[in-house]
């Protein structure tokens with residue numbers, strides 16, 4: 104018999120954070136190392152090792168071409184936790200609510216040009232499909248990400264995409280009341296599925312949604328499809344709206360861009376972390392090169408249809424490229 | 434104020450199905466992930482979630498809920514409740530947090546499965562809130578116990594438990610992974626949200642909150658009852674999916690998913706919640722017995738919901754009702770006996786007064802379970818504590834991954850339900866456990882429970898110390914009697 108070892112001493116924090124010299128923040132206490140399914144790479148789930156979902160997670164997460172020894176070291180630059188997410192977004196929603204309220208009181212929609220209703224039906228209200236696709240794509244990244252700190256960013260992003268979709272839905276109903284004959288709330292699916300202005304985005308988003316490798320899904324969504332949607336459907340559409348006296352839409356898209364900026368911040372931080380590992384640059388560049396031509400087509404088809412703007416497509420693509428340039432992927 | 438009402442625009446938020454063109458529908462919604470079971474997309478569009486909430490409503494309500502729960506914690510921090518709390522209640526919290534916090538967080542992934550892969554647009558939006566909810570539950574149930582880590586190393590297990598191969602952690606993962614992590618979207622909606630959350634989270638979060646309030650732990654009570662308000666919302670995702678399955682001739686599938694998830698949830702609760710409610714919680718804090726809580730939350734409410742939806746009672750209902758009197762007593766005895774193998778200090782809960790309570794709630798207790806405790810009490814009285822702890826390993830069920838128990842003493846009925854499948858012999862704690870395996874052996878057949886691993890040589894050295902090391906338990910973490918056997922004084926006095 105060996106001597107019984109000394110009892111473990113209590114710690115000031117979780118044992119997995121105890122080696123850090125700094126006192127852990129609330130963010131670290133509640134966000135780090137929460138996925139138990141990454142503990143055993145051979146069997147993510149505590150069941151038969153050959154089950155379909157085991158293979159899915161082994162192949163598309165554990166054996167992703169995007170590699171890092173310790174994804175758990177990832178930190179959200181905004182250190183967002185659930186509690187602060189709601190604080191932030193409840194405040195943001197109060198802002199949007201007061202916009203909707205004030206503009207409605209002032210009869211904003213009654214003052215819109217009749218032709219502008221047709222533009223909105225064609226280029227704005229079908230956006231709920233695009234935003235919803237981003238919501239679905241974010242939920243995929245959330246369920247496949249190899250660390251909880253990445254999952255959380257993608258989870259809050261999923262919520263934000265539902266937020267954008269909700270704004271569109273709300274405005275769609277208001278517009279249908281202001282202009283019952285236009286077809287708001289009725290024709291969007293048909294337009295999304297058939298109008299040439301949307302087919303580029305539809306193709307980009309459908310293909311992004313079937314990128315199963317988690318690294319590819321992240322890159323396709325957060326580095327290409329989402330920024331492209333944001334530059335075209337938030338930035339450029341917002342600009343076009345302002346140029347056509349639709350002040351409300353301009354303000355809503357501005358509010359949504361705040362979320363988009365946060366999403367780009369965490370995506371950039373993740374890319375930065377990935378680039379510390381040899382080989383990841385080529386992998387990420389490969390993903391971007393694969394989806395960028397689709398994004399380009401999408402943005403060109405959509406943005407060149409925006410009235411009142413001269414270089415909307417170029418500007419939108421420049422916006423995506425500016426984001427890429429800051430990622431140090433060249 | 435001219436804002437639209439929710440019902441004016443809500444439907445547009447869930448008019449989001451489109452026909453894919455650049456990839457096929459089967460690529461966009463792979464059957465193994467979506468689980469549409471051949472029911473066409475338009476049918477899934479009739480999915481109507483009974484609990485409707487919009488994004489702005491969600492962030493506003495949730496902000497308030499968190500403000501409430503966190504401010505109760507802050508306000509009561511100085512009351513030093515824990516300094517004076519009964520050790521049995523501390524064990525209750527430690528068992529709860531370790532088994533629950535990371536599992537709740539994992540449920541966020543299950544919600545994300547529905548959000549991405551369900552063909553029902555309403556399901557995808559509700560699951561978005563569900564994803565957020567489960568992040569909340571994971572994070573809050575880490576934040577609260579974290580303030581206790583300085584007291585005792587066992588609190589570390591609020592975060593650590595599910596990362597280990599401790600037997601209870603294996604059992605919890607096996608259950609949660611089966612029900613929520615490895616199922617298609619519709620499977621998740623039925624097994625996690627309908628079968629588990631509708632019934633059982635009420636037990637854990639409202640039943641336990643009632644006990645917490647009785648023992649004066651208002652921080653814990655307010656936290657878990659606040660969590661339950663989210664559960665009762667997102668638990669309603671399963672009902673409309675069940676309805677669509679039944680309307681489209683898939684009742685058999687639906688029934689089977691409910692029956693498997695329900696039985697498995699019951700077994701996990703028999704080892705986690707049963708002992709907590711009937712033995713760890715101080716006598717004066719026991720609002721109802723475990724069985725009474727089960728009858729209230731599960732039998733009365735859940736059974737009615739099953740029937741209302743057009744499903745049948747699970748085929749094993751009689752066996753379930755019978756087991757309500759029995760299983761958790763055996764689980765408790767086993768956990769206390771193998772106490773070094775858990776991350777909390779099990780409370781024996783068998784003082785003469787507690788035994789009176791047990792006898793009243795479970796007539797015949799003294800003649801069965803009581804007889805085992807009599808032996809333990811005699812050994813402690815006679816200065817032979819070594820006889821009250823483990824030397825051998827229990828037989829562990831290949832489904833529930835918890836020991837196989839039955840009624841001892843005068844009601845002896847312990848039985849190992851065996852099954853040979855493809856040359857391997859499996860052991861089960863009950864007929865329904867064996868049935869769960871038989872309806873889908875591919876899910877389970879290659880899994881090794883703790884005993885299988887021990888026999889396969891994974892546990893080295895192959896003894897108790899090796900076992901504890903394998904389970905990640907060191908002195909300072911492993912359990913011992915919660916009250917340091919002080920309860921024995923009542924028996925010593927009685928004898929002298």
Ligand SMILES: [Fe+2]
Pocket residue numbers: 537540566567570660664
């Ligand atoms: Fe939960």
Ligand SMILES: [Fe+2]
Pocket residue numbers: 540567630664667
């Ligand atoms: Fe839940």
